[in-house]
Amino acid sequence: MxxxxxxxxxxxxxxxxxxxxxxxxxxxxxxKTLNAHWNLEGMDFHSVHLYFEELYKQSAEIVDDIAERIRQLGHYAPATLKSFLELTHLTEHDAGGNDSRSLIKKLLADHESIIEFIRGNIDEFADAHKDAGTSDYITGLMEKHEKIAWMLRAHIK
Structure with a gap:
């Protein structure tokens, strides 16, 4: 239809x-957040392990919301690992520590990359493509990522 x-x-x-x-x-x-949750090591394991669990649960909701927004626009959401790897701006983690500081720095860099990508599309969606709904949606999503980035930054200061 x-x-x-x-x-x-x-x-x-x-x-x-x-x-x-x-x-x-x-x-x-x-x-990558699941990886951090599963493979974390160190004296602060318990508290950071629980924090990473909160983050991956929030990420799962975000993934679902974006896929549903694509469907609302009348398109199919990509849903294979191959398509995700072809489309993503992010890269796999290099070998590096499994301590909380190393993992948090990697996750922070990815959140900041997503913030920049979203910020670059807010006005374009509203103005050039006449889609205020998606513009509004990604503005709220950007704010979620900004809060997560702030919290991650606070862990490593």
Whole structure:
């Protein structure tokens, strides 16, 4: 059935593609957060392990929300590891420590990368593609990432 939500098919396609990239970034970040949760070592293991659990649960919700937003625009969400790796801006972790400081620094860099990507699309979605709904949605998502980044930064100061 045709999607008729007041946004042209061309604009919905562009926005859905950018959201697919964001979805890939978020899925890779989710996986990296699971890695941090599972493989953390050190004296602060218990508290940071629980914190990483909160983060990966929040990431799972974000992944689902973005995929559903893509569907609301009348497109299919990418849903394979291959497609996520082709679309993402993020990279796999290099070998480095499994201590909390090392893992937090890596996760922080990824959150900041996602913040920059989102910030670069907010006005474009609203102005160039006439999609105020997605612009508003990613603004809220950016604010979530900014709060997480602040908290991660506070752990390593």
């Amino acid at each position: 045709k999607t008729n939500i007041g946004i042209s098919a061309e604009n919905r396609e562009v926005v859905a593609h950018q959201l697919a990239t964001l979805l890939a970034d978020e899925f890779v970040l989710y996986t």
